[in-house]
Amino acid sequence: MTVNPQLQALFTSLREKPRKRxxxxxxxxxxxxxxxxxxxxxxxxxxxxxxxxxxxxxxxGGWHIGELPDRRMRVHARxxxxxxxxxxxxxxxxxxxxxxxxIPMDANNLRDLRSLAPSLEAARKIVPMATFIDPSMxxxxxxxxxxxxxxxxxxxxxxxxxxxxxxxxxxxxxx
Ligand code: 4NP
Numbered sequence: 001m002t003v004n005p006q007l008q009a010l011f012t013s014l015r016e017k018p019r020k021r022x023x024x025x026x027x028x029x030x031x032x033x034x035x036x037x038x039x040x041x042x043x044x045x046x047x048x049x050x051x052x053x054x055x056x057x058x059x060x061g062g063w064h065i066g067e068l069p070d071r072r073m074r075v076h077a078r079x080x081x082x083x084x085x086x087x088x089x090x091x092x093x094x095x096x097x098x099x100x101x102x103i104p105m106d107a108n109n110l111r112d113l114r115s116l117a118p119s120l121e122a123a124r125k126i127v128p129m130a131t132f133i134d135p136s137m138x139x140x141x142x143x144x145x146x147x148x149x150x151x152x153x154x155x156x157x158x159x160x161x162x163x164x165x166x167x168x169x170x171x172x173x174x175x
Contacts, residue, residue, distance in 0.1 A: 001134075001166055007127065014100055014171045021054040022167075023099040024129070025091055025109050029059025032105045032142050032156055034069040034086040035077055036129065039157070040164040042082045047168065056099070060112040062090040070146070076153040080161070096122035101171075103129050106141040132163035132170070 003011065014020050024036035037057040044053050068074065069084040077084050095102065096118055102125045104110040110128055117123035130140045142159050145152035 001132070001170070003131075003170075006124070007131070010101075010124065010127070011170050015173050017100065019052055019054060020101070020171050021099045022056075022101045022103065023091075023095055024055075024057040024103050024105070025060060025113060026057075026105040026142075027059055027061050027109060027144065028064055028070075028146065029057055029061075029086075029088040029090070030064045030067060030070045031073045031145050031153075032160075033057035033059065034084050034088070035073050035082075035156055036103070036105070036142075036160050036164065037086055038077055038082045038084045039160040040167065043164050043168045047172075049168075049172070054099075057086055058089050058091040058095065060091055060109055060116075064088040065090060072150075072153055073145070073156075076150070076157055080157060091116060093118060096125065100125060102126045103167075105129050106144070129160075129163055132166040133159050134162050134166070137162060 024033040026033040034057045037055050040055050044050055065088050067088045069086060074084045102113060104113050113126050114123055129142050139159055142156055145156050
């Protein structure tokens with residue numbers, strides 16, 4: 001993974017934090033971002049690092065507030081041993097205080113988050129998910145699976161499992 005100096009400085013500061021707070025963001029908060037939340041929590045549980053991470057997800061849109069993730073997303077995640085129990089919510093201004101890293105799934109989410117960020121400092125917390133995904137997978141974003149078939153949901157989980165493993169490693173204290 002190649003990281004520019006500004007991102008490297010952010011990751012270094014997060015590595016030193018005893019508790020890293022991560023918010024995943026997509027459009028609806030029913031497919032990609034709750035899946036990312038579940039996948040990262042699964043990595044964290046396998047590593048026994050639950051006390052060092054806070055993980056949540058939210059949507060830039062507000063159509064599905066209070067709902068569980070899309071049933072198809074839950075079924076595909078469950079097939080990989082991951083239960084998605086998040087309840088959909090919309091991004092709120094306080095998220096920029098409450099989280100250290102805010103991770104959009106695609107360019108639209110990135111644009112919308114940048115317009116919501118209350119300051120330049122807050123905007124620096126926004127790091128696209130693709131930053132963590134191995135370039136050999138061929139994706140510069142996590143594609144919306146909502147109108148896709150089963151393969152769309154499998155692709156999302158493949159990308160997220162790859163990216164969240166790298167995210168966990170990048171932000172973990174090497175000691
Ligand atoms: P997500 O997918 O952003 O990955 O949760 C979507 C889910 C629902 C809608 C759009 C995207 N929608 O328009 O309802």
